[in-house]
Amino acid sequence: MKKKKIVTILIVIATIALAGVAVFTAIRLYQLRQEPVAPTAPTSQPQAATTAESCTALTFTLTTPTGSPTATPSDSPTATPTGSPTATPSDSPTATPTGSPTATSSSTAEPELPDAGVAYPTIIGGAAGILLILISFALAL
Numbered sequence: 001m002k003k004k005k006i007v008t009i010l011i012v013i014a015t016i017a018l019a020g021v022a023v024f025t026a027i028r029l030y031q032l033r034q035e036p037v038a039p040t041a042p043t044s045q046p047q048a049a050t051t052a053e054s055c056t057a058l059t060f061t062l063t064t065p066t067g068s069p070t071a072t073p074s075d076s077p078t079a080t081p082t083g084s085p086t087a088t089p090s091d092s093p094t095a096t097p098t099g100s101p102t103a104t105s106s107s108t109a110e111p112e113l114p115d116a117g118v119a120y121p122t123i124i125g126g127a128a129g130i131l132l133i134l135i136s137f138a139l140a141l
Contacts (some may be wrong), residue, residue: 008140015136019129026122034113 012133012136012140016133019133023126023129026125030119030122033117
Protein backbone atom coordinates (compact mmCIF):
# COMPACT_ATOMS: atom_id res chain seq x y z
CA MET A 1 0.00 0.00 0.00
CA LYS A 2 2.82 2.39 0.84
CA LYS A 3 4.56 1.69 -2.50
CA LYS A 4 1.41 2.70 -4.42
CA LYS A 5 1.31 6.08 -2.66
CA ILE A 6 4.97 6.78 -3.52
CA VAL A 7 4.38 5.92 -7.18
CA THR A 8 1.25 8.11 -7.22
CA ILE A 9 3.13 11.03 -5.65
CA LEU A 10 5.95 10.69 -8.19
CA ILE A 11 3.43 10.68 -11.05
CA VAL A 12 1.72 13.78 -9.62
CA ILE A 13 5.08 15.58 -9.29
CA ALA A 14 6.04 14.66 -12.86
CA THR A 15 2.64 15.83 -14.11
CA ILE A 16 3.03 19.17 -12.30
CA ALA A 17 6.53 19.63 -13.72
CA LEU A 18 5.37 18.86 -17.27
CA ALA A 19 2.37 21.16 -16.88
CA GLY A 20 4.66 23.95 -15.68
CA VAL A 21 6.98 23.48 -18.66
CA ALA A 22 4.00 23.50 -21.02
CA VAL A 23 2.54 26.66 -19.50
CA PHE A 24 5.86 28.54 -19.50
CA THR A 25 6.53 27.45 -23.10
CA ALA A 26 3.09 28.62 -24.18
CA ILE A 27 3.59 31.99 -22.49
CA ARG A 28 7.02 32.46 -24.12
CA LEU A 29 5.68 31.53 -27.56
CA TYR A 30 2.83 33.98 -27.08
CA GLN A 31 5.30 36.74 -26.21
CA LEU A 32 7.44 36.05 -29.30
CA ARG A 33 4.58 35.69 -31.79
CA GLN A 34 5.38 39.01 -33.54
CA GLU A 35 9.13 38.43 -34.06
CA PRO A 36 10.45 36.86 -37.28
CA VAL A 37 12.05 33.46 -36.92
CA ALA A 38 13.68 33.12 -40.34
CA PRO A 39 17.48 33.49 -40.32
CA THR A 40 17.22 35.74 -43.40
CA ALA A 41 14.95 38.23 -41.61
CA PRO A 42 17.22 40.29 -39.33
CA THR A 43 15.72 41.98 -36.31
CA SER A 44 17.90 45.09 -36.57
CA GLN A 45 19.01 47.40 -39.36
CA PRO A 46 22.83 47.44 -39.75
CA GLN A 47 24.36 50.91 -39.55
CA ALA A 48 26.28 50.45 -42.83
CA ALA A 49 23.09 49.76 -44.74
CA THR A 50 21.32 52.95 -43.71
CA THR A 51 22.91 55.33 -46.22
CA ALA A 52 24.88 54.54 -49.33
CA GLU A 53 26.00 58.17 -49.67
CA SER A 54 28.14 58.11 -46.53
CA CYS A 55 31.23 57.09 -48.52
CA THR A 56 33.12 59.76 -50.42
CA ALA A 57 35.54 59.03 -53.23
CA LEU A 58 39.01 60.50 -52.99
CA THR A 59 41.17 61.12 -56.05
CA PHE A 60 44.92 61.42 -56.04
CA THR A 61 47.12 63.01 -58.65
CA LEU A 62 50.67 61.70 -58.78
CA THR A 63 53.23 63.36 -61.02
CA THR A 64 56.82 62.36 -61.60
CA PRO A 65 59.51 64.87 -62.38
CA THR A 66 61.16 64.66 -65.81
CA GLY A 67 64.89 64.39 -66.20
CA SER A 68 67.57 62.94 -63.97
CA PRO A 69 67.55 64.40 -60.44
CA THR A 70 71.21 63.58 -59.71
CA ALA A 71 74.29 63.18 -61.81
CA THR A 72 75.80 59.75 -62.14
CA PRO A 73 79.51 59.59 -61.37
CA SER A 74 81.67 58.80 -64.38
CA ASP A 75 85.32 58.96 -65.35
CA SER A 76 85.14 62.64 -66.21
CA PRO A 77 85.48 65.05 -63.27
CA THR A 78 82.98 67.53 -64.72
CA ALA A 79 79.68 65.62 -64.48
CA THR A 80 76.61 67.82 -64.58
CA PRO A 81 72.97 66.89 -64.45
CA THR A 82 71.16 67.05 -67.78
CA GLY A 83 67.89 68.31 -66.38
CA SER A 84 67.08 70.46 -63.41
CA PRO A 85 64.17 69.34 -61.27
CA THR A 86 61.87 72.11 -60.21
CA ALA A 87 59.76 71.78 -57.13
CA THR A 88 56.16 72.72 -57.77
CA PRO A 89 53.14 72.07 -55.60
CA SER A 90 51.96 69.45 -58.08
CA ASP A 91 55.08 67.32 -57.46
CA SER A 92 53.81 66.08 -54.11
CA PRO A 93 50.81 63.68 -53.91
CA THR A 94 47.72 65.61 -52.94
CA ALA A 95 44.37 64.27 -51.85
CA THR A 96 41.39 66.19 -53.10
CA PRO A 97 38.02 64.85 -52.06
CA THR A 98 35.37 64.94 -54.70
CA GLY A 99 31.81 65.37 -53.64
CA SER A 100 30.58 66.88 -50.45
CA PRO A 101 29.92 64.65 -47.45
CA THR A 102 26.48 65.43 -46.17
CA ALA A 103 24.70 63.77 -43.31
CA THR A 104 21.30 62.70 -44.46
CA SER A 105 18.95 60.48 -42.59
CA SER A 106 16.25 58.63 -44.38
CA SER A 107 14.09 56.73 -41.98
CA THR A 108 11.86 54.14 -43.47
CA ALA A 109 9.03 52.96 -41.32
CA GLU A 110 8.88 49.29 -40.50
CA PRO A 111 5.87 47.61 -42.06
CA GLU A 112 3.18 46.90 -39.52
CA LEU A 113 2.23 43.28 -39.10
CA PRO A 114 -1.38 42.35 -38.57
CA ASP A 115 -2.38 41.12 -35.14
CA ALA A 116 -2.55 37.40 -35.76
CA GLY A 117 -4.06 34.98 -33.29
CA VAL A 118 -5.81 35.40 -29.99
CA ALA A 119 -4.87 34.58 -26.41
CA TYR A 120 -7.82 32.23 -25.91
CA PRO A 121 -5.97 28.98 -26.80
CA THR A 122 -3.23 29.80 -24.30
CA ILE A 123 -5.71 30.65 -21.58
CA ILE A 124 -7.81 27.56 -22.28
CA GLY A 125 -4.69 25.34 -22.36
CA GLY A 126 -3.43 26.75 -19.07
CA ALA A 127 -6.83 26.36 -17.42
CA ALA A 128 -7.11 22.77 -18.69
CA GLY A 129 -3.64 21.99 -17.29
CA ILE A 130 -4.54 23.40 -13.89
CA LEU A 131 -7.83 21.49 -13.94
CA LEU A 132 -6.00 18.23 -14.75
CA ILE A 133 -3.58 18.84 -11.89
CA LEU A 134 -6.47 19.41 -9.47
CA ILE A 135 -8.24 16.27 -10.71
CA SER A 136 -5.02 14.24 -10.29
CA PHE A 137 -4.70 15.48 -6.70
CA ALA A 138 -8.32 14.55 -6.02
CA LEU A 139 -7.79 11.05 -7.44
CA ALA A 140 -4.53 10.57 -5.54
CA LEU A 141 -6.16 11.20 -2.16
